Amino acid sequence: MAEKEHITITQIAELSNVSIATVSRVLNGNVSVSPDKRKRVEEVIQKYNFSPNALARGLISKQTKTIGVILPDISNPYFSSMFLEIERSALEAGYTLLLCNTLFGGSSHGIRNTKEESYYFQMMIDKQVDGVLIIGGQVDLTAVEENYKQALKRLVEQLPVVVIGKEIEDIDCIFIHPENGQSVTSALNYLYMLGHRKIAFVGGQPNVTITEDRLNAYKKALQNLGLTVDDSLISLSDYYSQDGYTAMNNLISRNASFTAFLAINDNVALGAERALYDQSMKVPDDIAVISCDQFLTGEYHIPRLTSINQHHDLLARLVITTLINAIQGNANPPKFTITTELVIRESCGTHLGIRNHAAI
Amino acid sequence: MAEKEHITITQIAELSNVSIATVSRVLNGNVSVSPDKRKRVEEVIQKYNFSPNALARGLISKQTKTIGVILPDISNPYFSSMFLEIERSALEAGYTLLLCNTLFGGSSHGIRNTKEESYYFQMMIDKQVDGVLIIGGQVDLTAVEENYKQALKRLVEQLPVVVIGKEIEDIDCIFIHPENGQSVTSALNYLYMLGHRKIAFVGGQPNVTITEDRLNAYKKALQNLGLTVDDSLISLSDYYSQDGYTAMNNLISRNASFTAFLAINDNVALGAERALYDQSMKVPDDIAVISCDQFLTGEYHIPRLTSINQHHDLLARLVITTLINAIQGNANPPKFTITTELVIRESCGTHLGIRNHAAI
């Protein structure tokens, strides 16, 4: 494509008969410029629709007003809903987002990137973003690979980084880890209250923090309820519908006996219900289900899905605010509490209401 | 946050006892450098993990290896699946993506940005992206606002731009417009074949190209089948589940009589089915449905959703390839044909197979 001309500050200076420095001053506001010169300059800027080159600016000011976001898969509602909120806050503060999908994990997803996460880290450094947000991916593995850890360490040495996930030893960045299992506990209590005693756990990748957290909460809650943990009632896989389908089929094929199950999220719940339906079992008539992580369409599902609202919007806002504060050198505000709630709809065969409890 | 040190080319030059120019040469490969110097430099680069500052590079080379993507809402599966494919191709070609959600339209969506699309355009120019991809938003309105048009025009004067949508008069960028209604036609033919004569059209924002295109195809197809177009069978709204719910309720409340409907996409289909179900009408027993635009989970829906696979992945690849070619000044390859297909599953009460036909 033919080079397209950009107007520069130098030209604006010439056209308005002032020095470059003066133009720069009116551009940046704060310092004093005589009203007439200011006016002259502003007119020329207007006329030529001039706007300063962010690259040149960034080269000097050491900030690009750009934030890097690294996550596994934006087509997953969990991540996209977070991203939207993140963008909104970022925009308010004048930041733009560089988005990278690592497609880490996502075995059930057709698309696959060849790049390692460290590749994205380096890119962030090269492009001089002001900070990086890491949501999921390898950070979420219960055992992080050494390679990855080293790459992350290098990144953290160069830039402010906030990761959503559990603290990793020896890595000096901000970790925000909202998961505490509370919500799983209240889901189980609810099922117990309805009379369920054999409750399965479906979906989620093994060795991923979020899965293990919820699984542990599941086990502990069962014990607290005086129920025994039956490993044959646990069927992990991944986070998509297809995985819910597979996981449930595994459960079925091993003749597991249960009257309710927890799904790691709405997508998985959907797939799992399908698998049940294919065996002529219906939700909620034969089996009850609660999803641990509410996506957007559960309200329109048949039956309407009882699920836990993890308030990703709040988490997103917390996370981006924290990063921006870190970038700007402000102290971070005290961590606020994110309340999750069990949203009771129809998939357990009742319709009672909503109950709240605190998390983080 | 405290300034973190970056190693520069100057330091690398000093450390390896060569000139900056030489380091630059080994960095960029092509030119000849004596083997020993090259080796020395490479070692130092390795050791300090040096990687050149993309800002400084961009300032000179006039390219940032960054592409801007402007779309309304990444949490909409239509856009996120496209984005994933776009990113993959971009990555292969060495480009990074700046993503902006304009949240244009999306009345049914909680989040709302305050910025106009022209704001994003200017940002793209400021950040010196190499090209811009515009997918949906105001460009998709059948009547584009003059303001918007002017802003787009300015953008196009500065950068290579590819938009997915119908050509806009007087705007000199590349338009790729895949929609041709073929798929709607074959969906209607299929419904006709199954015996349906009263077929409704549900969802989609009015005055948006994609809606109008499909609606026109719907009307034309009905006529070709010798059926009359009944406006009371058309209920538009927007593209989300909630909108399908609303649109279907409108249909119901006006006592429309129909035995099948076309939904603008899977989300809308979902919401519409819910509305029917709430009135004790079931899909497919009482009403058949075909979705015009397949998302990912239709396969697990109960009943499995019969829908049209628009092959967004191919479109995405076409679009990003076109943009990159434009950026690099290569001629664009001849437009290839994207085949859409009616994927017959269960929501029309039969299970026949798959039929293909061409589009674009």
Add this chain to the structure above:
DNA sequence: TTGAAAGCGCTACCAG
């Protein structure tokens, strides 16, 4: 094959 040096467009400092 190599180094010196001239900028890319901008900010920020220094003098006046």
Add this chain to the structure above:
DNA sequence: CTGGTAGCGCTTTCAA
């Protein structure tokens, strides 16, 4: 209040 100017980190002539 204003203009001159030294860079930011890099690429790319131009001589040597």
